[in-house]
Amino acid sequence: MSNVICQGLRSPVRRLAVLSKTKAISTSIVHNETILVKNNDEFVNKVMNNEKPVIVNFHAEWCEPCKILTPKLKELIEPLTNLDLAVVDVEDNAELVHAFEVKAVPAVIAIKNGLIVDKFIGLVDTDMINNLIDRMCGKKKAT
Amino acid sequence: MAPIDGTYDYDLAVIGGGSGGLACAKEAVNLGAKVAVLDYVTPSPQGTKWGLGGTCVNVGCIPKKLMHQAALLGESIHEAVAYGWEVPSLNDVKINWSALTESVQNHIKSVNWVTRVDLREKKIEYINGLGEFKDPHTIIATLKNGSKKELTAKNILIAVGGRPHYPDIPGAREYCISSDDIFSLSHPPGKTLVVGAGYIGLECAGFLNSLGYSATVLVRSVPLRGFDQQMASMVTNEMEEKGVKFHHKCVPLSVEKLESGQLKARWLNTETKEQSEDVFDTVLLATGRYALTEQLNLAAAGVNSLSESGKIVAEGEQTNVGHVFAVGDVLEARPELTPVAIHAGRLLARRLFAGAQQHMDYDNVATTVFTPLEYGCVGLGEEQAVSRHGADNLEIYHAFYKPTEFFIPQRNIRNCYLKAVALREAPQRILGLHFVGPVAGEVIQGFAAAIKCGITMEQLMNTVGIHPTVAEEFTRLNITKRSGKDPNPASCCS
Numbered sequence: 001m002s003n004v005i006c007q008g009l010r011s012p013v014r015r016l017a018v019l020s021k022t023k024a025i026s027t028s029i030v031h032n033e034t035i036l037v038k039n040n041d042e043f044v045n046k047v048m049n050n051e052k053p054v055i056v057n058f059h060a061e062w063c064e065p066c067k068i069l070t071p072k073l074k075e076l077i078e079p080l081t082n083l084d085l086a087v088v089d090v091e092d093n094a095e096l097v098h099a100f101e102v103k104a105v106p107a108v109i110a111i112k113n114g115l116i117v118d119k120f121i122g123l124v125d126t127d128m129i130n131n132l133i134d135r136m137c138g139k140k141k142a143t
Numbered sequence: 144m145a146p147i148d149g150t151y152d153y154d155l156a157v158i159g160g161g162s163g164g165l166a167c168a169k170e171a172v173n174l175g176a177k178v179a180v181l182d183y184v185t186p187s188p189q190g191t192k193w194g195l196g197g198t199c200v201n202v203g204c205i206p207k208k209l210m211h212q213a214a215l216l217g218e219s220i221h222e223a224v225a226y227g228w229e230v231p232s233l234n235d236v237k238i239n240w241s242a243l244t245e246s247v248q249n250h251i252k253s254v255n256w257v258t259r260v261d262l263r264e265k266k267i268e269y270i271n272g273l274g275e276f277k278d279p280h281t282i283i284a285t286l287k288n289g290s291k292k293e294l295t296a297k298n299i300l301i302a303v304g305g306r307p308h309y310p311d312i313p314g315a316r317e318y319c320i321s322s323d324d325i326f327s328l329s330h331p332p333g334k335t336l337v338v339g340a341g342y343i344g345l346e347c348a349g350f351l352n353s354l355g356y357s358a359t360v361l362v363r364s365v366p367l368r369g370f371d372q373q374m375a376s377m378v379t380n381e382m383e384e385k386g387v388k389f390h391h392k393c394v395p396l397s398v399e400k401l402e403s404g405q406l407k408a409r410w411l412n413t414e415t416k417e418q419s420e421d422v423f424d425t426v427l428l429a430t431g432r433y434a435l436t437e438q439l440n441l442a443a444a445g446v447n448s449l450s451e452s453g454k455i456v457a458e459g460e461q462t463n464v465g466h467v468f469a470v471g472d473v474l475e476a477r478p479e480l481t482p483v484a485i486h487a488g489r490l491l492a493r494r495l496f497a498g499a500q501q502h503m504d505y506d507n508v509a510t511t512v513f514t515p516l517e518y519g520c521v522g523l524g525e526e527q528a529v530s531r532h533g534a535d536n537l538e539i540y541h542a543f544y545k546p547t548e549f550f551i552p553q554r555n556i557r558n559c560y561l562k563a564v565a566l567r568e569a570p571q572r573i574l575g576l577h578f579v580g581p582v583a584g585e586v587i588q589g590f591a592a593a594i595k596c597g598i599t600m601e602q603l604m605n606t607v608g609i610h611p612t613v614a615e616e617f618t619r620l621n622i623t624k625r626s627g628k629d630p631n632p633a634s635c636c637s
Contacts, residue, residue: 060252060253060256061252062248062249062250062252062253062256063249063253064249090256091256094259094263097260098260098263098264102260103257103260103264104257
């Protein structure tokens, strides 16, 4: 279990991080299925504790750009075996929204080993998404 | 019960999460206060409810302006043809009501969410409950599930606003809708009867008619009562010329539901004593709004400064109880406008928590009626000016004008009119400006600042206009009513 260093984030995320260290739950995540996050525990288990990198998409039903971005993310990520997609409905997950300082939707946060490695706000084009995906699972980390 | 040592849960508790309440809460928090906001929406008789943000965001200004825009865009499509746009099957162009309401509601929900996130960021405690007083410093909030939450506060702000008034006639509550319901109506409104000719009734009738739904308006006394009546008649003339039917001096008697599901409305002409009836798909009541003071249990706080209409009398936004304040639509004799509530709320927070002295200036507040042809104004109407100063001491400048863009599609210019109400004595300080025309709100806004600076006719006439605009017509004013000269324009650019 990696140490969680949440750069520039406030204590709620550290709280989530501490939970991720103490819970030794083996998650049986179905490969390729998008994770629909309904609560904090699910987020900790399936995203923070995920061995694979996860792209977390903050989504709202009333948000037009979200209706374009979320299906696009699903289309590009679901076929991949080494990267997961988690969708967080902002209306159902107020604490996560607050913890990750999400002030606008759609928001995409890339998480690897419990660390935030990237973040973007708003609708972005397919090239940018593919770049993000490549960075998350394609290339090796420099030592 | 307020604690003996004088420490309260909050420095400020705000009852009502609308324009006034939120503005005051956010300013207070910026100044270091600990604040709680209570907000609760009692469902309308038709069952409609909405989220945080108050009337403006949910069932007022915002959805109204969006539907007004939808209506204008519909008109633009037709005008575009005159400008050369090839619009295929122009006759098939129609509004999809559910697409419209979905877009409008999605926007409202995004504003609800951003508001909630903002409160959370600012560490303002948000309680989704109906607040009432238990004692001068204690409020009880009743949540949706019936549970109660108690809180104490050093200062309390009443910002509960108002709701549509339902006339006491058979069928009103059972079958009629109000502005609470129209913006999220689950089915197209169809042929609509609008009861009431204040700005809410006229704006609704206006956009419904432009969207393609036949609209009829019952006017009890006069349209836009309280506004300059000459301008009000320009507004209603334009609406009539666009197809809205008006029944003047009529009051509703009853609304009944027919087997077809349609509504039969009966009304009485108070002058001719004649009764009439007609069948509609929707009856929209816009017969005034009342302040939500009854459910506050004000007696428990010792607040007794209520007007006859149930609004709160609060000079400097302070009630008869020193630490209990009021802001927004709940206030007696103040303009019921969002920016008024916001500004007053902010100034109040500064007086409470930053030792500021500045009080709200309720005079010369500009406003606009967003009927398809808009009416914007600031300052006194002609009738008001006459009663305050006497006709002999006034000079009224006026003009009809022709917006350049109207020529090509041959839009009606008969009701494009503006006037300045000024003191007769040089330099002729301007008391009021009135404008009926496109984008009236945009036109009048800058002049509100000018009025605040005490602009005179001499200064206005020495201002060079921007050409070609409709706003520049103010700088071209030169004909007085007194002269009897023809206020119609000869041509542009002269």
